[in-house]
Amino acid sequence: MKSTTSNPAGKATRDAKRTRSKILAAAREEFSRHGLSGARVGAIAKNAGVNKQLLYYYFGDKEKLYASVLEQAYEELRAAEQALNLDNLPPKKAIEKFIKFSFDFLVEHKYFVALLNDENLHEARHIKKSTRLPLLHDRLRTTIGGALERGLTSGVFKRSVDPADLYISIASLCFFYHSNAHTMSAIFQRDLASDAEISKRRTHIVDMVMGFLALES
Amino acid sequence: MKSTTSNPAGKATRDAKRTRSKILAAAREEFSRHGLSGARVGAIAKNAGVNKQLLYYYFGDKEKLYASVLEQAYEELRAAEQALNLDNLPPKKAIEKFIKFSFDFLVEHKYFVALLNDENLHEARHIKKSTRLPLLHDRLRTTIGGALERGLTSGVFKRSVDPADLYISIASLCFFYHSNAHTMSAIFQRDLASDAEISKRRTHIVDMVMGFLALES
Amino acid sequence: MKSTTSNPAGKATRDAKRTRSKILAAAREEFSRHGLSGARVGAIAKNAGVNKQLLYYYFGDKEKLYASVLEQAYEELRAAEQALNLDNLPPKKAIEKFIKFSFDFLVEHKYFVALLNDENLHEARHIKKSTRLPLLHDRLRTTIGGALERGLTSGVFKRSVDPADLYISIASLCFFYHSNAHTMSAIFQRDLASDAEISKRRTHIVDMVMGFLALES
Amino acid sequence: MKSTTSNPAGKATRDAKRTRSKILAAAREEFSRHGLSGARVGAIAKNAGVNKQLLYYYFGDKEKLYASVLEQAYEELRAAEQALNLDNLPPKKAIEKFIKFSFDFLVEHKYFVALLNDENLHEARHIKKSTRLPLLHDRLRTTIGGALERGLTSGVFKRSVDPADLYISIASLCFFYHSNAHTMSAIFQRDLASDAEISKRRTHIVDMVMGFLALES
DNA sequence: CATGAATGAGGCTTCATTCAT
DNA sequence: TATGAATGAAGCCTCATTCAT
Numbered sequence: 001m002k003s004t005t006s007n008p009a010g011k012a013t014r015d016a017k018r019t020r021s022k023i024l025a026a027a028r029e030e031f032s033r034h035g036l037s038g039a040r041v042g043a044i045a046k047n048a049g050v051n052k053q054l055l056y057y058y059f060g061d062k063e064k065l066y067a068s069v070l071e072q073a074y075e076e077l078r079a080a081e082q083a084l085n086l087d088n089l090p091p092k093k094a095i096e097k098f099i100k101f102s103f104d105f106l107v108e109h110k111y112f113v114a115l116l117n118d119e120n121l122h123e124a125r126h127i128k129k130s131t132r133l134p135l136l137h138d139r140l141r142t143t144i145g146g147a148l149e150r151g152l153t154s155g156v157f158k159r160s161v162d163p164a165d166l167y168i169s170i171a172s173l174c175f176f177y178h179s180n181a182h183t184m185s186a187i188f189q190r191d192l193a194s195d196a197e198i199s200k201r202r203t204h205i206v207d208m209v210m211g212f213l214a215l216e217s
Numbered sequence: 218m219k220s221t222t223s224n225p226a227g228k229a230t231r232d233a234k235r236t237r238s239k240i241l242a243a244a245r246e247e248f249s250r251h252g253l254s255g256a257r258v259g260a261i262a263k264n265a266g267v268n269k270q271l272l273y274y275y276f277g278d279k280e281k282l283y284a285s286v287l288e289q290a291y292e293e294l295r296a297a298e299q300a301l302n303l304d305n306l307p308p309k310k311a312i313e314k315f316i317k318f319s320f321d322f323l324v325e326h327k328y329f330v331a332l333l334n335d336e337n338l339h340e341a342r343h344i345k346k347s348t349r350l351p352l353l354h355d356r357l358r359t360t361i362g363g364a365l366e367r368g369l370t371s372g373v374f375k376r377s378v379d380p381a382d383l384y385i386s387i388a389s390l391c392f393f394y395h396s397n398a399h400t401m402s403a404i405f406q407r408d409l410a411s412d413a414e415i416s417k418r419r420t421h422i423v424d425m426v427m428g429f430l431a432l433e434s
Numbered sequence: 435m436k437s438t439t440s441n442p443a444g445k446a447t448r449d450a451k452r453t454r455s456k457i458l459a460a461a462r463e464e465f466s467r468h469g470l471s472g473a474r475v476g477a478i479a480k481n482a483g484v485n486k487q488l489l490y491y492y493f494g495d496k497e498k499l500y501a502s503v504l505e506q507a508y509e510e511l512r513a514a515e516q517a518l519n520l521d522n523l524p525p526k527k528a529i530e531k532f533i534k535f536s537f538d539f540l541v542e543h544k545y546f547v548a549l550l551n552d553e554n555l556h557e558a559r560h561i562k563k564s565t566r567l568p569l570l571h572d573r574l575r576t577t578i579g580g581a582l583e584r585g586l587t588s589g590v591f592k593r594s595v596d597p598a599d600l601y602i603s604i605a606s607l608c609f610f611y612h613s614n615a616h617t618m619s620a621i622f623q624r625d626l627a628s629d630a631e632i633s634k635r636r637t638h639i640v641d642m643v644m645g646f647l648a649l650e651s
Numbered sequence: 652m653k654s655t656t657s658n659p660a661g662k663a664t665r666d667a668k669r670t671r672s673k674i675l676a677a678a679r680e681e682f683s684r685h686g687l688s689g690a691r692v693g694a695i696a697k698n699a700g701v702n703k704q705l706l707y708y709y710f711g712d713k714e715k716l717y718a719s720v721l722e723q724a725y726e727e728l729r730a731a732e733q734a735l736n737l738d739n740l741p742p743k744k745a746i747e748k749f750i751k752f753s754f755d756f757l758v759e760h761k762y763f764v765a766l767l768n769d770e771n772l773h774e775a776r777h778i779k780k781s782t783r784l785p786l787l788h789d790r791l792r793t794t795i796g797g798a799l800e801r802g803l804t805s806g807v808f809k810r811s812v813d814p815a816d817l818y819i820s821i822a823s824l825c826f827f828y829h830s831n832a833h834t835m836s837a838i839f840q841r842d843l844a845s846d847a848e849i850s851k852r853r854t855h856i857v858d859m860v861m862g863f864l865a866l867e868s
Numbered sequence: 869c870a871t872g873a874a875t876g877a878g879g880c881t882t883c884a885t886t887c888a889t
Numbered sequence: 890t891a892t893g894a895a896t897g898a899a900g901c902c903t904c905a906t907t908c909a910t
Binding site for chain 1 (some may be wrong): 251252253254255313331333334336337338340341344345350351354381382386387388389390392393394396397398399400401403404405407410415417418421422424425426428429431432
């Protein structure tokens, strides 16, 4: 009759795992909205529905909480990338799927963009401490590298490109649009966050990258 | 007997200007290093070598100082762009020169990247107030649009591309590399800030954009 | 079937006692190092190797634990004093032995000095609650008083001194040296905690007190 | 008609020196009552009648304020000692005057005892940083040493005593009585802080020290 | 034009303590 | 007997800003 993990009433949890993740979620929101310096520990606690001190109980301090948020965000991205199963697709399809995924992921995970920008402001000093992230990334590089090679062999790609270089270019084209949408919108006097613009952009990016790969150098 | 624009000693007026620009310089440094929230008014005053109260005298408050820094930064960029004189170049040369300039400008003005990212975190609310910036930008759009049209007419370009779209793609490829260098370096375990990597990247970007324009869709 | 004093496993009861004394030991260390305000309940629990809540279970709260530590410390001192068996010694030997003991006890029980100083900062409000301590002390006063009287009768002492006064003087000479060793060392630029200095001091104190008692007023 | 230093109304001082010393006075009171850990920055500010932040403006942080209080306290003592002009007195008078002064100073400056005890709890780490204190002390040692030598030469003293040793003994006898008055009162069940007891003690100490010096070893 | 003195609000963090199991 | 989860109060300190000269 009694259960420690389910919580019908949803109050005064006393369930460490749930509490931890409520805090993480609130922290992600706050940090992505205001950055590390601008974020308020009090706001995080309030939005997580827990006592302020609990953040310290679980995460040590504001900065460690920030690092946890970052790590979790990256892991979500990598997990989603793995789930794409690119290794079993023909090369063109694989790259195209990856580009579209990269773009869409940021549409659906807006917090990610802000978190990363802020972490770069801090010279990546938080994620530099993580040992897990480089490993996660390596698998991705192998996947993209594989697709590029297969495409080159089969003749659908005309260029030999360093997979890391390509990854960076794709990331650039996808990330910047979301990251700088506000300033660009202001300057172009045009709402880049509208669905129409986003969809147009998505096509443009696919065209540019696929065009680049298909063209003999 | 008193004059604001010239005086017997010929000093006060000049000092005012110099003081103002010392403050701006210190502010740009501080804001680009720490963002709006992370920046410290005290640090700016100290590094500018002036009294804290003077910042308030000249700029009103922290946020207005921040806005001034941003506006000044954008103006520097636009001025440098105008100085390129792209209108008098053949289309391919014009676009190539613009790409290289866009990339190099960020290498030489690192603060610009950080400032823009932070302003995006704040949803561009400071530059949205500026009326001058959109005008400055319009001239650039015209210039790029002109080169694209001329190239299409002469046949060196195979695609009809919206100049704003192209501008965004170029900006993406250039900006992201500098903006996210720290996190990328951490994840790739490779120093993207090294001269070799930077120069390699520069070529890659030119290749990609020019390749895209030269390929029939 | 259940017994509190002995049980099949023969463990729970013994553990309770042991746990209590582990806590007391850790508390004594912490309180003597940092005083009542500076001591941390968390640190005591950690060093005792027990859960924080257990301190509350056994001692009620921080202040009651502090009082327990103090009482235990005093009892140790009084017990050691009783063990000296001064009543069976000739008067000079008795006083000398007591002086040396008083000095050496503090060398070997450094925590005692710090605890007492801190308790004085709090105007002795914790030990004032103890009813046992005055009783313990009375026996000591009788012992010293006895030695003084016997010495006066037999002529080895030339002065009639209030035993409490003498006790205070001895305590002063012994206690202060240990209590203020750090500040004195800093000011004299000389390490008063060295073995040589300590032994020199011990002799000096014996000389001073015995000299005082032996001199006609 | 206007004066920056005098302040009839006595409000909103804007007189750095006065403000600083009001803070120091309040801090001395608070630290001597509660020790470094027990003292409350807010209480100091309140009692000094100034804004909390001003403490930080003038002293940096709580611990530096504490160090300033300590240094000031020591300087007051040394200044008073110098003012005794012992060098011009005959040896017995000099030593006696010094003993009485040492005792009385603590009666009149009760804060001094508490401050020193607390500083010893912290292993004198604050005054160890002071370079001025050892110098101040050296003059005192010379003065006492001079009196002892003159007394030995003239025959009023029978012992050759290290001036530092004597100083420590005097300090012990005077300091301990005030420092441990509360615990002693509790244990002896007798109010050692009463005027009668204090005056009796004063005599006892003079007797003991002078007796010691006058007796051949 | 320039400065040192002063402030109020609020930020991060720590602490002793209690709850629920 | 013992524990991990949770809390409210309060502590130190920093910040942007204003006052008075």
